[in-house]
Amino acid sequence: MSSCLIEADGGGLVDLVVPETSRDGKIKEAELMPKIHLSKIDLEWVHVMSEGWASPLKGFMREEEYLQSLHFNSLRMKNGSLVNMSLPIVLAIDHRSKHTIGASTNVALLAPDDANIVAILRSIQIYKHNKQERIARTWGTTSPGLPYVDEVITPAGDWLIGGDLEVLQPVKYNDGLDHYRLSPQQLRHEFHLRQADAVFAFQLRNPLHNGHALLINHTRRTLLEMGYKNPLLLLHPLGGFTKADDIPLDVRMEQHIKVLEDGVLDPQTTIVAIFPSPMHYAGPTEVQWHAKARINAGANFYIVGRDPAGMGHPTEKRDLYDPDHGKKVLSMAPGLEKLNILPFRVAAYDTIAKKMAFFDPTRAQDFLFISGTKMRNYARNGENPPDGFMCPGGWEVLVTYYKSLQAQEAEPKAAVLTT
Structure with a gap:
């Protein structure tokens, strides 16, 4: 082909x-x-x-x-x-x-x-x-x-x-998500069928909010301005091992599908698939693996964000890695020269425009940064984030998930009270 x-x-x-x-x-x-x-x-x-x-x-x-x-x-x-x-x-x-x-x-x-x-x-x-x-x-x-x-x-x-x-036979998990686990060969076939002339990959292990969508849609417009006729997005959440406090894969996938259903991303130019790799949280070392694997899937552009594959230091109150080193390493890494690295523009909630927007340092006081931790706390406490942070359908998925967790945590206490 x-x-x-x-x-x-x-x-x-x-x-x-x-x-x-x-x-x-x-x-x-x-x-x-x-x-x-x-x-x-x-x-x-x-x-x-x-x-x-x-x-x-x-x-x-x-x-x-x-x-x-x-x-x-x-x-x-x-x-x-x-x-x-x-x-x-x-x-x-x-x-x-x-x-x-x-x-x-x-x-x-x-x-x-x-x-x-x-x-x-x-x-x-x-x-x-x-x-x-x-x-x-x-x-x-x-x-x-x-x-x-x-x-x-x-x-x-x-x-x-x-x-x-x-x-001896293809690996299956029988968890209702196997149809999203497209192999590199299957993804390449799909890109070919859709006549893609560029593929840009976006990995995430968290729910997708409107700041992510802003960046993704901006990237597609940029590729069109560069002369590409049909750039496609590979929305590619990580599906292997993740740490205990990360949101489970099935919940993340449900949230991503709601984002497409709500029209935040265009289903016609987006392919959602699961990347089966385990997660190391090894920062600049691991982000090279994430980029290299997407080359094999056919992606020639890769969006890299702040502190990719990073996490908080396990014993100190700081990031484990320098937040900018991931994108710097990708631009220099041996063997990745044929991959075009697209740096992640910082998005935050614009309190004046009341929507997610690219951060403007000249009016920094107008922006609210909603970290993954803060987002999870909103959902866990049943609070709503500012309007325009995430599509309603996607947010409801997270709220439902955290309610189910709270119900599970309450069950043993109720059992103790009744004995």
Whole structure:
């Protein structure tokens, strides 16, 4: 299929899903191999790699790939070129699993909750998992309280296993959202069908408010002024692991759909899909991964905001990262040269115009900044934000969600009172 879309990293999308005609034979072969149980987040990474989001990576990293990713944020191809790869994508195992594998060169990977074989890892290599070095280089700190570290790395095994991945069937979650989990190949096909001559991606892990929409619509007008005839928006919320106080994926997706239904964004020029990656909250290091993955989906423009992939410092009252470093790093990162970075213009609530508008420093006193924390507090307390902050349908989704949380929190107390 001919297309004007940006080329995938390494020259083509990786597809690690075994053809249906070969599955039975592969499963029989895998049943005789040593077996490793995946965690839920391991399975998310299998999903990511199977569809080519991490192209040209073809499996969990062996040591040479791991060291390049950890120390250089990139991988060198055989032809000498570099592709960006800022996050190590690795599979940890413990001493017992290492002993079980023994001298075997292939292992079978099992689903988190049952004995179903998800994938085969071939030509494996096992090497030491130096957790402290991985944490320090990925996050720039070893402070306690980093969500991905606490949930994933600290309890993980002391060994890493890498190899070539063969995924036995497409990963599904059966949560009512699988139809939004479009692979890079499916997205490219959709962009082609809609005759897109540019694709601009916007990642978010929070609800979409009118400030986001202002930026998105401004970006599309800018691309039209640049001469593009049909630029399309890839509205691409993150769908993997998130920290406990983030709003769940199903609620965010419902809110995003309401935004489209209310006409805040144009459904004809917007594709809403879920990006299946887990979230690290690793700031400038992680935002490179977010941008690189969208290249593989066909996006040639990427909107980057304030403190992308960042969070508050886990032990100090400050941002973990400099809020401007993410966009600066993206403009310089090796392997991302073909991606056009669109800096996020700061939007705030204009108390004079009574709507979200681009911040004007000459009348700073007229603007109200509504942070994600403040927005969540409004919804949690049943308060309405200023008119024009978010479309009514989208806001109602958030209010309903927080009411349900409060009802759940009240249930145990009511039970205690009645005993």
